[in-house]
Structures are given as structure tokens and as C-alpha cells.
Amino acid sequence: MGRVAEQTAFADEGAGTAGATAAEADGKPDAAVVRDALGVGIAVGLSGFAFGVTSAGSGLTLAQTCVLSLLVFTGASQFALVGALAAGSNPLTAAAGAFFLGVRNAFYGLRLSQLLALPRVVRPFAAHWVIDETTAVSLAQPSRRAARLGFTVTGLSLYVLWNLTTLLGALGAEAIGDTDAWGLDAAGPAVFLALLAPMLRTTTERVVAGLAVLLGLGLLPVLPAGVPVLAAALAAPLVLFLKGRRKAARPGGEER
Amino acid sequence: MTVWFAIAATAVGAYVVKLAGLLVPQGVLERPLVRRLAALLPVALLAALTAQQTFADGRALVLDARAAGLAAAAVALVLRAPFLLVIAAAVVVTAGVRAMTG
Numbered sequence: 001m002g003r004v005a006e007q008t009a010f011a012d013e014g015a016g017t018a019g020a021t022a023a024e025a026d027g028k029p030d031a032a033v034v035r036d037a038l039g040v041g042i043a044v045g046l047s048g049f050a051f052g053v054t055s056a057g058s059g060l061t062l063a064q065t066c067v068l069s070l071l072v073f074t075g076a077s078q079f080a081l082v083g084a085l086a087a088g089s090n091p092l093t094a095a096a097g098a099f100f101l102g103v104r105n106a107f108y109g110l111r112l113s114q115l116l117a118l119p120r121v122v123r124p125f126a127a128h129w130v131i132d133e134t135t136a137v138s139l140a141q142p143s144r145r146a147a148r149l150g151f152t153v154t155g156l157s158l159y160v161l162w163n164l165t166t167l168l169g170a171l172g173a174e175a176i177g178d179t180d181a182w183g184l185d186a187a188g189p190a191v192f193l194a195l196l197a198p199m200l201r202t203t204t205e206r207v208v209a210g211l212a213v214l215l216g217l218g219l220l221p222v223l224p225a226g227v228p229v230l231a232a233a234l235a236a237p238l239v240l241f242l243k244g245r246r247k248a249a250r251p252g253g254e255e256r
Numbered sequence: 257m258t259v260w261f262a263i264a265a266t267a268v269g270a271y272v273v274k275l276a277g278l279l280v281p282q283g284v285l286e287r288p289l290v291r292r293l294a295a296l297l298p299v300a301l302l303a304a305l306t307a308q309q310t311f312a313d314g315r316a317l318v319l320d321a322r323a324a325g326l327a328a329a330a331v332a333l334v335l336r337a338p339f340l341l342v343i344a345a346a347v348v349v350t351a352g353v354r355a356m357t358g
Contacts (some may be wrong), residue, residue, distance in 0.1 A: 043338060043339060043340060044339060046340060047339060047340060047343060050343050060259060064259055064260065064263055067263055067267075068263055068266070068267075071263075071267035071270075071271075072263075072266050072267050072270045073270070074270050074274075076298070076301075076302065077266060077270055078266075079305075080301070080305055081262060081263070081266050083305065083308075083309050085259060085262060087308075087312065087314065088314070090258075091258045091259065091261045091262035091265070092261075092262070092265065094262050094266075095262045095265035095266045095269065097301065097305075098266045098269070098270070099265075099266065099269035099270070099273070100297060100301055101298060101301050101302075102269065102270045102273050102274070103273050103294060103297060103298075104294055104295075104297065104298050105270070105273050105274045105277060106273040106274065106276045106277035106280075106294070107277060107291065107294045107295075108277060109273075109274055109275070109276065109277015109278040109279075110277045110278075110280070110282070110286075112277070112278065113277065113278045113279075114282070118278070123275070123278045123279060124275060126278065127271065127274040127275040127277075127278050128271065128274065130274040130277060130278065131274075180354075181351070181354065182347070182351050183321070183325060183346070183347045183348065183349070183350030183351030183352070183354060184347055184351075185309075185322065185350070186310075186321075186322045186325035186326065186329075186346040186347050186349075186350035187343050187346065187347055188309050189305070189306045189309040189310045189322065189325075189326055189329075189346070190325065190326060190329040190342055190343045190345075190346030190347070191343060192302045192305045192306040192309070193302075193306045193326060193329050193330065193333065193342075194329065194333060194339055194342045194343065195298075195302055196299065196302040196303055196306060197333045199295075199298065199299050199302070200299070204296070205296065205299050208296050208299045208300050208303070209299050209300070209302075209303035210303070211300075212299070212300035212301070212303040212304040212307075213303050213304060213306075213307040215304065216303070216304030216305070216307050216308050217304075217307050217308065217311060217312070217317060220308060220312055220315055220317065221315050221316065221317070225315065228304070228308065229301060229304050229305060229308065232300055232301070232303070232304030233297060233300045233301050233304070234300075235300040235303075235304075236293055236296035236297045236299065236300045237293060239296065240289070240292055240293060240296065
């Protein structure tokens with residue numbers, strides 16, 4: 001989501017001027033940090049609308065849709081869960097797919113715990129906001145103070161907006177009825193593609209993605225709903241293993 | 257009821273991994289293989305999910321208006337369009353193609 005941060009940092013000119021004015025001697029002014037953070041929080045927060053619509057269109061109730069945004073609060077996992085449930089996946093398989101997508105947040109937390117140096121009592125509360133966007137904004141800041149401010153403002157604005165737009169999206173979907181007629185069933189895969197695109201930096205990522213597509217589609221007719229996605233996840237260790245073997249066979253041949 | 261079970265399991269799972277990152281001692285997750293795998297896992301999952309939600313109808317593979325919508329999203333991404341515009345492109349093109357083809 002680094003690209004989202006980069007793109008949206010300038011999206012909301014002027015919104016950050018309200019809060020902070022104090023400039024730090026050694027770094028970025030607080031107002032600039034708040035502006036960056038709000039840019040990301042607002043732009044991505046608005047896409048909760050797409051989630052609300054997709055979730056309601058997938059047959060989840062208003063309460064179920066809102067609880068997902070309130071308590072799961074990590075977009076890709078939420079989209080994956082409602083998509084799997086709509087496809088008739090069993091609940092545990094659906095939850096497993098969503099869980100594996102959320103595992104990356106643990107690695108964000110690792111980076112953030114060093115960067116933010118949060119007191120132990122604060123961590124259980126801060127944890128809920130450890131996601132792509134808050135990490136991207138925090139890591140982009142020059143000092144600990146700026147990182148903490150960026151994390152808090154991004155987390156708060158994104159959490160409030162994401163939940164608000166989820167509610168509006170779900171209500172809207174219920175009002176318009178057939179969401180497919182409006183093309184809203186394409187929102188889910190488009191979100192996944194937008195999250196995926198900036199990750200495809202090297203050949204390794206592209207090979208993993210290609211193999212996962214083949215496994216995900218190829219196994220769809222033969223395995224129970226939800227399982228093909230989990231099987232496709234095996235593309236990651238498989239490619240790493242093959243890469244390791246190639247490297248062992250040709251010493252000094254490959255990078256990393 | 258099964259939907260609520262899935263929601264509860266996902267909520268607990270999502271929170272536990274978030275908290276784990278903040279609480280585990282440094283070093284446990286720092287092994288290179290673990291880091292590489294964690295970076296590649298979302299790539300595999302997102303790619304598979306994108307493909308399935310575009311080309312799957314139940315357990316059958318189909319080519320319909322969603323494919324055109326996703327192509328539009330891909331073009332928007334290549335043009336470095338903002339996140340929301342990418343989603344909007346997919347939705348509008350899918351709806352348009354569906355309206356034209358009935």
C-alpha cells in the first residue's frame with residue numbers, strides 16, 4: 001500500500017491545517033504529518049463503501065457487515081471472507097483464508113513496535129489499527145514523534161470513516177437491491193488487484209502470483225468452495241523452495 | 257449462525273496476529289525465510305482471490321462482464337490512478353458491459 005500512501009498524501013490539501021501547528025526543530029512540521037495521514041485515512045476510508053456494498057450484496061446482514069468492519073478492520077481479509085461465504089465456502093475455510101491474508105499485519109506490528117516504542121499497556125489498543133495504511137504512513141515519517149502522530153491520525157480517521165462508509169454502503173446496497181446490475185460485484189476483485197499491483201516488484205512475486213492464479217482457478221471445479229484459495233497460497237512456499245534449490249544448484253547465480 | 261461463527265473466528269484471528277507483531281520479542285519473526293514467506297503469502301492469496309472473483313460463478317469458470325471491469329481496473333492501475341478511481345473504473349465498466357449485453 002506504499003503506492004496508495006504516495007498517491008493520496010496530496011489528495012486532501014488543507015484538511016490538516018486544523019489540528020497541529022507546532023513545527024519540530026529537527027523534522028517535519030506536525031501539520032504536514034497530519035495532512036499526509038488524513039490524505040490516506042480519507043481516501044482509503046471512503047473505500048469502506050465498496051466493502052459495505054459487496055458484503056450486503058454477498059448476502060450478509062447489516063449487523064454482520066458492520067461488525068466485520070468494527071472488529072476485523074483489515075480490508076483484504078474482510079473482502080475475502082464475504083467473497084468466500086458468498087461462494088458457499090464453509091465458515092472455517094472462509095475464516096482461514098481471511099486469517100492468512102491478515103498474517104502480514106504481524107510483520108507490520110514488528111516494524112511498528114520498534115518505531116513507535118509504545119508502552120505495554122497501550123499496545124493491545126494500538127494493535128487494532130496495525131494495518132497496511134497506518135504502517136505505510138508511520139514508516140514514511142522522519143522521527144518517532146511524527147511516526148506516532150501519523151499512526152494515530154491515520155488510524156483514527158481511517159477507522160471512523162471505514163466504519164461509517166461500510167454502514168452507508170450496506171444501507172445503499174439494500175436500497176438498490178440487485179447490486180450485480182450496477183457492476184458492484186466487480187468492486188471486490190478490483191480492490192484485490194489494487195492491493196496486489198504494487199507488490200509485484202520482482203520476478204519472484206510475479207511467478208508466485210501467476211502460479212496462484214493457475215492453482216486458484218484450476219482447483220476451483222474439483223475442491224470444495226474456499227479450499228482452492230488456501231491451496232493457491234501454497235504457491236508462496238513452493239516458489240521459495242524452488243528458488244532455494246536453483247540457488248543451491250548454481251552457487252552465486254541468484255540474488256538474495 | 258454459521259456466518260456469525262466465521263465472523264467471530266476472523267475477528268479473533270485478525271486481532272491476534274496484529275497484537276502478536278507488537279508483542280513478540282524481536283528476532284522470532286526476523287528470520288529471513290519467515291520474512292520472505294510472509295511477504296509472498298499475500299501475493300499468492302490476492303492473486304488467487306482476484307482471479308476467482310473475476311472468473312468464477314460458483315464452482316464453474318466463466319468469462320463475463322467482470323473480466324472487462326477488471327481489465328479497466330488494470331488500465332487504471334497502470335495509469336497510476338488513485339485507489340477509488342481504480343474501483344470505480346471496474347464497477348462502471350462492468351455495469352456498462354452488462355447493460356449492453358443484457
